[in-house]
Amino acid sequence: MKTPNKHLKGIITRCTNYKESDRIFTLISDDGIMKFIARGAKKPSSKLSGHIEPLNYVALYYRPSKSLNSVSQVESIHSFLEIKKEYNLILKAQYMMELAESLFSENDDNSSILSLLINTLRNIHNSKIPTLDILIFEFELLKHQGFGISIFDCTNCDKELERSDHYFSSNVGGFYCTTCFESKRLLDQSVKVTVGQQLILRTIARKNYKDLISLNLSEKEISNCRKLIQNSIRDIIGVQLKTVKFSDL
Numbered sequence: 453m454k455t456p457n458k459h460l461k462g463i464i465t466r467c468t469n470y471k472e473s474d475r476i477f478t479l480i481s482d483d484g485i486m487k488f489i490a491r492g493a494k495k496p497s498s499k500l501s502g503h504i505e506p507l508n509y510v511a512l513y514y515r516p517s518k519s520l521n522s523v524s525q526v527e528s529i530h531s532f533l534e535i536k537k538e539y540n541l542i543l544k545a546q547y548m549m550e551l552a553e554s555l556f557s558e559n560d561d562n563s564s565i566l567s568l569l570i571n572t573l574r575n576i577h578n579s580k581i582p583t584l585d586i587l588i589f590e591f592e593l594l595k596h597q598g599f600g601i602s603i604f605d606c607t608n609c610d611k612e613l614e615r616s617d618h619y620f621s622s623n624v625g626g627f628y629c630t631t632c633f634e635s636k637r638l639l640d641q642s643v644k645v646t647v648g649q650q651l652i653l654r655t656i657a658r659k660n661y662k663d664l665i666s667l668n669l670s671e672k673e674i675s676n677c678r679k680l681i682q683n684s685i686r687d688i689i690g691v692q693l694k695t696v697k698f699s700d701l
């Protein structure tokens with residue numbers, strides 16, 4: 453019996469040409485990360501051509517296979533042309549796709565990650581500070597995957613953190629209060645975080661994104677917050693992402 457075609461939506465992260473006229477591509481979707489072959493997609497007459505390129509959000513029909521799933525129909529829902537016009541935004545998008553891929557898990561529902569990625573990609577070209585959008589993306593992504601950073605309370609004794617500089621440890625994904633920090637002598641494993649940086653993270657944790665704009669943040673402040681989150685990401689996935697070193701994302 454013929455396997456029925458299945459329908460799927462997702463973002464294409466990578467494409468390669470295969471043989472004379474085929475394309476192979478990777479898709480991140482609600483169903484996980486999947487590879488497909490689009491036969492004849494390189495032919496100009498193919499109805500698939502133009503839709504299969506990285507950073508396209510597509511809807512497709514495919515026939516499931518034990519080796520490579522073969523697509524019969526692909527249509528772009530969003531091509532993110534505004535991003536594709538700017539090299540720096542392309543790098544940012546690539547980084548976010550790679551990060552989402554690395555934190556996807558086989559058995560969990562990944563739909564919230566996918567919508568977070570799509571929403572950030574939809575908005576980033578209009579953003580006054582794109583790095584802030586990425587910081588929010590990184591923060592939310594870790595939270596979705598159960599690696600949320602503890603911002604308001606001491607990670608050791610659960611006491612509410614008072615308004616002062618505190619030390620953050622990416623190993624434990626949180627802050628130490630002054631007492632715990634001094635008693636544990638954790639200087640070499642922790643990074644000092646200013647009240648200002650904590651305020652940024654607290655505002656993101658409360659989802660008061662509009663208030664972030666009124667904080668008049670500098671790139672430097674955002675970048676310092678991102679370093680904390682990126683240390684946590686590095687600890688979680690165990691490797692440095694390829695795209696991180698390509699630019700000051």
Ligand SMILES: [Zn+2]
Binds near residue numbers: 611
């Ligand atoms: Zn404590």
